[in-house]
Amino acid sequence: MSTGVRRRMGVDERRQQLIGVALDLFSRRSPDEVSIDEIATAAGISRPLVYHYFPGKLSLYEAALKRASQDLASRFAEPHEGPLGARLLRVMRRYFDFVDEHGPGFSALMRGGPAVGSSATNALIDSVRQAAYDQMLSHLGVAAAPARLELVVRSWISLAESTALLWLDGRRIPRAELELQLVHDFAALAAVSAAHDEDMAALLKTMVKGEQADGPFAELVGRLISLGS
Template sequence: MTTGVRRRMGVEERRQQLIGVALELFSHRSPDEVSIDEIAAAAGISRPLVYHYFPGKQSLYEAALGRAATELAGRFLEPLEGPLGARLLRVMGRFFDFVEEHGPGFSALMRGGPSVGSSTANAMIDGVRQAAYEQIISHLGVQDPPARLELVVRSWVSLAESTALIWLDGRRIPRSELETQLVHDFAALAAVSAAYNQEMAGVVLRVLAEEPVDGPFGDLLTRLSTLAPSVSAVPPQRRP
């Protein structure tokens, strides 16, 4: 229980406190289910005082969304050192840390929550995706990414997002398996694109040349090799 005289907060300090309180509540329940009264109670202030700092729940939600978006984009930051597979695996670990810590809030962030259709919310979400894209491109060491590489990276960012949303609905697959699988998915997307384009083939071969046998990409090749005998044993389908 708090005792003594309550310290008076400055305007910006109080705003940041309310954003933090709202984000914490949104991390455990959908923003649609959290009322201004609950936010006020958790912050230890009156409902009218919340409206003094934010015109309404929508503006407070968007402010909390902005902080969450900034934090999520930061999860993709990784030193440009070591094999790419290991780097991506660490990124996925931090990404799923965020997803697990802010489940309902993450869902609201990616799906728009109370801000569905809001240009502000859409811009924040696009900003996260762009930050993730730029980080992956920097790890690939490509200054001017060709169209196929951009397609691969943006598709993979979208896949990571949708996989996390599906995983939150029941968490039926171990998180560590999904993190590894998403790194494998990146390699698979790049490899398929490389099969159709010489420039992409050069990128993939350069990356694989720096990968250790016991790394995530080496693990994928090992897993695929175990399928080869089974695939070759399947008789070709007769055409009608």
């Protein structure tokens, strides 16, 4: 028979619980709209106890962002197996899974929120972008990117962010179409750069090597050819 007595949480366990609760609330609404009272109620504790673990909502928000940024950065990890186009499409699907699940929080982070502009928040955003950049170089088999490749990869990461934000504003374009379009965007950026640089041209050949007839890169070529027919 249950006694109904609650198990007392340790300090770290309680902090992790509050971060999880806050992240869930921030994922459904803008952090500006979520109060400490709501977080306390959702966690089943008092408002003063929340302040016992976090000095204020800003520190709790930054802790939630840290967990979210680690989650988002992990979405770019992908086994180096199979054609690059298919790998990037799987990455984009996981990326949009995150955006879909954490819409308001993702938007608040990128567009403006209670912690935006702080050194801690900027560092978290930069860490996600750097993780994405490092993963892309790894997929391309490049240890140190020359200037043109760095421009292509970082431009594409920024494009993915902007596309996700625009999609959240009404979701007027089917998500699957945007995921595929972003893979095509990467190939297009690389192709334009290859037209100006021999090293990029060689890398582009490596990118499409082993690409299947029904793969994302091959599909892009087919669509472009059909436009001219």
